Amino acid sequence: MRFLFKTDYDQDIRLFKHGGQVFWYGLLMALLLTAPFTVGEYVMSQLHFIFIYSIVGLGLMLLVGFTGQISLGHAAFLAVGAYTEALLQAKGVPVFISLPCAALFSAAAGLIVGLPALRLKGIYLAIATLAFNVIVEEVITRWEGLTGGNSGLHVKPVELFGVKLDGDAGFFYLCLGLTVLSILALMNLLRSPTGRAFVAIRDSEISASCMGVNLAKYKTLAFAISAALTGIGGALYAHKVSFISPEQFTLLQSIELITIVILGGVGFLHGAVLGAAFLIVLPQLISLAKDYLPANVGSSGLQAVVFGLVLIGFIIFEPLGLYGRWLKLRTWFELFPFYRKGMFRRQKSYMKSERLR
Amino acid sequence: MSFFRVENLGIHFGGVVAVDDVSFEVKRGEVYTIIGPNGAGKTTIFNLIGLLYPATAGRIFLEDKPLAGSVPHRVAQLGIARTFQNIELFEHATVLQNLLIGRHRHRAASLWQELLFTPAARRAELAAREAVEQVIDFLDLAKYRDSLVAGLPYGVRKVVELGRALATEPRLLLLDEPSSGLNPEETDDMAFWIEDIRRHLAVTVLMVEHDMNLVARVSDRVLALNLGMVIAEGTPAEVQAHPAVIEAYLGKAA
Amino acid sequence: MNQVLQLLLAGVAQGCVYALVALGFVLIYKATETVNFAQGDLMMLGGFFALTSSVILGWPYWATILFAVAAMAVVGMLIERLVLRPVLGQPAFTVVMITIGVGYVLRGAVTMMPGWGTDTYTLPTPFSEGVFKVGEVIFAVQQVAVICMTAALCALLYLFFRFSRLGVAMQATSQNQLAAAYVGIPVRRVNMMIWGLSAGVAAFAGILLAPMTFVHSNMGFIGLKAFPAAVVGGFGSVPGAIVGGLIIGVVEAFAGRYLPEGFKDVAAYVVVLVVLLLKPSGIFGETARKKV
Incomplete structure (x- = not known):
């Protein structure tokens, strides 16, 4: 167990709290930077997806985990980002302009969704975002002149300063860089007044407004930032899969995106990345397992069943998600042999109602 | 010029008149207490001042500027901070983070500066930390500094909430039943702090309180309410001896 | 004019199914403050149970209904006991996610069952494809039957909630769990019963829907349209669910006829956004303010 003796306010706000963190994150970074030379094409491709979903997960984490707003419509922001990127790129706009545009357009869509969030809470907000998702999907399907409708759009690889990033390595560094930047930006935000205002809104809206937090402004801001990150993820996604069509951005996609947050651990930035990795790796494991199962069990339904069971299992047995599990493991080792059960148990709030009576 | 005044304030919920034609004035630097039996409309007055409820009648002035037509967060930004009867803290954050949210109205950096954490943002953050540490010192919260609020005992949470209100550097501090749920010792501490807040921090205090010992000890003036109406105003001793007040609490003599 | 009546009838018939699924949402929400995203999938499973008893076992229609409803009631209670009870008291959003997980499992499990799989089936009903005419308006027997059966079920539920001990206990539980527990109502068991009831209603909805859309593993997605219906009515209101379902059904029917293609599919969502x-908080929902 490590004890930190604080002698300076700066110690509370620096990103790395102690040398150990610098070392481990440094090591991880070094491994990732050399990855294109050490891992195969297949793993590389999976890493692309992990980073893309990490960026989206980070956006959702800010909204769900830190601001306490529910969104069942994030696939719509993903779509806005993907289509913006695809269309601008087709017009020959360079990526360092089109990528910010994708973020900006998504953020604008986020503002639009954020507006009802000012009046709606909980389940009503969930349905509003869900409705938004369905409507965006339908608009994309019907606006054939722009989006190609159901026949979709082809997207070319990224081109940066005349260099085509179609090789695995180039695109990998782009995704990695954007993921790291997103994490840093959110960490900065969370150690500043804005991030604290988000958390305040999550824990008690009334109290937040009595402390001078403008609920309207910060809720829409949370939606906008979350959507912007999702838009960047969408743009990268478009490049990665090189073909986009409306059925990639349905409600089911939104729900899958939300599970990143739940599986990773609500309220931890690490959780977004871990959840994304898990979401990408799980289907691979399932398809591996399929070979050993009888035919009717190994059918297309297997993935849904496993996915559902994993979700249920996590919520019942590990509500803090993968990151929570890791925290517990770490504490166990640090305190060995003094760890006791229930150190992380949260107080249950029986029927803490949203309705009033 | 008056520091803070309420004129003919009133609100009704459906047919129930909760607050009716209440007027009073708080002078700069005093401790002004509102007392009254349960259901007298004390907390409702706080909610009206905080603009959490829209008043159906009357006006509220801070330094002769009307608050009406504003929104709750504007009230906080004008320098009116409050605590809550049943504690409304940010449960899943540490004590330190809770107090830092109190600094919200003093934030100096823009969103972009925060995202990039520029030197300006860092300076603003350090200043906020320094101010909060002073509050932690003042209320003796150092040992709970990094604990999650959710796990703290009730008495400590009450103090944390007071600290969060103080961290806003308020001009007017509204305390909603600061002693409710506290044991006699903690109540004594609370009285001590309220006296200190007035004396050393020069903050004006408007308080709702039941504990008459506490009221008599710290208040300069007292307003007694019953059924939403003012029944007496004066020094603690005067109000305690007022026949209408005795009647409101104990009923009419047979 | 006739055409309007015609559309109205079709809309109401479709709306009845939405209403029943929405009713399932509302029953569970009122009692446990859980939004059950698996409601549509429960309906789907009910459809498959009906299919089994009517096609594979060859039972008559009324026995099929009883079998499917009873089987689903058991499934509903099992889900409550095994999945929902361990997370009692956790944040609402977490519980929503767990029902989404339940939905995934049900959808996947159905495709793995021998005899069910991923195929599409028709469920035979005694209501022929026949039509009859009143004046100029053509009534499809199928639609009229759906409307009548929904009305009958609503009446039954009304009597149940109004007069039976269990029904009153359920009402009390959904008003205030703590108070209900204090007067001696076994709240957990009542919650389980409510899940059973809600799943039974879902099975009934599945049987009514089957002739219109066929039985297949993805028919549960219609729950996503019943969800707006429940919200339009105000999530905590039983009459609201019925009204909301009918509104969505009728609006959809008219949007399909008079508006360009595509509007029909989003009509439910546009309505819910407007409301x-x-x-x-919906048409019948109460607005409440947090007390400090």
Whole structure:
């Protein structure tokens, strides 16, 4: 167990709290930077997806985990980002302009969704975002002149300063860089007044407004930032899969995106990345397992069943998600042999109602 | 010029008149207490001042500027901070983070500066930390500094909430039943702090309180309410001896 | 004019199914404050149970209904006991996610069952494809039957909630769990019963829907349209669910006829957005303010 003796306010706000963190994150970074030379094409491709979903997960984490707003419509922001990127790129706009545009357009869509969030809470907000998702999907399907409708759009690889990033390595560094930047930006935000205002809104809206937090402004801001990150993820996604069509951005996609947050651990930035990795790796494991199962069990339904069971299992047995599990493991080792059960148990709030009576 | 005044304030919920034609004035630097039996409309007055409820009648002035037509967060930004009867803290954050949210109205950096954490943002953050540490010192919260609020005992949470209100550097501090749920010792501490807040921090205090010992000890003036109406105003001793007040609490003599 | 009546009838018939699924949402929400995203999938499973008893076992229609409803009631209670009870008291959003997980499992499990799989089936009903005419308006027997059966079920539920001990206990539980527990109502068991009831209603909805859309593993997605219906009515209101379902059904029917293609599919969602914009807690929902 490590004890930190604080002698300076700066110690509370620096990103790395102690040398150990610098070392481990440094090591991880070094491994990732050399990855294109050490891992195969297949793993590389999976890493692309992990980073893309990490960026989206980070956006959702800010909204769900830190601001306490529910969104069942994030696939719509993903779509806005993907289509913006695809269309601008087709017009020959360079990526360092089109990528910010994708973020900006998504953020604008986020503002639009954020507006009802000012009046709606909980389940009503969930349905509003869900409705938004369905409507965006339908608009994309019907606006054939722009989006190609159901026949979709082809997207070319990224081109940066005349260099085509179609090789695995180039695109990998782009995704990695954007993921790291997103994490840093959110960490900065969370150690500043804005991030604290988000958390305040999550824990008690009334109290937040009595402390001078403008609920309207910060809720829409949370939606906008979350959507912007999702838009960047969408743009990268478009490049990665090189073909986009409306059925990639349905409600089911939104729900899958939300599970990143739940599986990773609500309220931890690490959780977004871990959840994304898990979401990408799980289907691979399932398809591996399929070979050993009888035919009717190994059918297309297997993935849904496993996915559902994993979700249920996590919520019942590990509500803090993968990151929570890791925290517990770490504490166990640090305190060995003094760890006791229930150190992380949260107080249950029986029927803490949203309705009033 | 008056520091803070309420004129003919009133609100009704459906047919129930909760607050009716209440007027009073708080002078700069005093401790002004509102007392009254349960259901007298004390907390409702706080909610009206905080603009959490829209008043159906009357006006509220801070330094002769009307608050009406504003929104709750504007009230906080004008320098009116409050605590809550049943504690409304940010449960899943540490004590330190809770107090830092109190600094919200003093934030100096823009969103972009925060995202990039520029030197300006860092300076603003350090200043906020320094101010909060002073509050932690003042209320003796150092040992709970990094604990999650959710796990703290009730008495400590009450103090944390007071600290969060103080961290806003308020001009007017509204305390909603600061002693409710506290044991006699903690109540004594609370009285001590309220006296200190007035004396050393020069903050004006408007308080709702039941504990008459506490009221008599710290208040300069007292307003007694019953059924939403003012029944007496004066020094603690005067109000305690007022026949209408005795009647409101104990009923009419047979 | 006739055409309007015609559309109205079709809309109401479709709306009845939405209403029944929405009713399932509302029953569970009122009692446990859980939004059950698996409601549509429960309906789907009910459809498959009906299919089994009617096609594979060859039972008559009324026995099929009883079998499917009873089987689903058991499934509903099992889900409550095994999945929902361990997370009692956790944040609402977490519980929503767990029902989404349940939905995934049900959808996947159905495709793995021998005899069910991923195919599409028709469920035979005694209501022929016949039509009859009143004046100029053509009534499809199928639609009239759906409307009548929904009305009958609503009446039955009304009597149950109004007069039976269990029904009153359920009402009390959904009003205030703590108070209900204090007067001696076994709240957990009542919650389980409510899940059973809700799943039974879902099975009934599945049977009514089957002739219109066929039985297949993805028919549960219609729950996503019943969800707006429940919200339009105000999530905590039983009459609201019925009204909301009918509104969505009728609007959809008219949008399909008079508006360009595509509007029919989003009509439910546009309606819900408009209602939420005007009244953030639905038509019959109560607005409440947090007390400090």
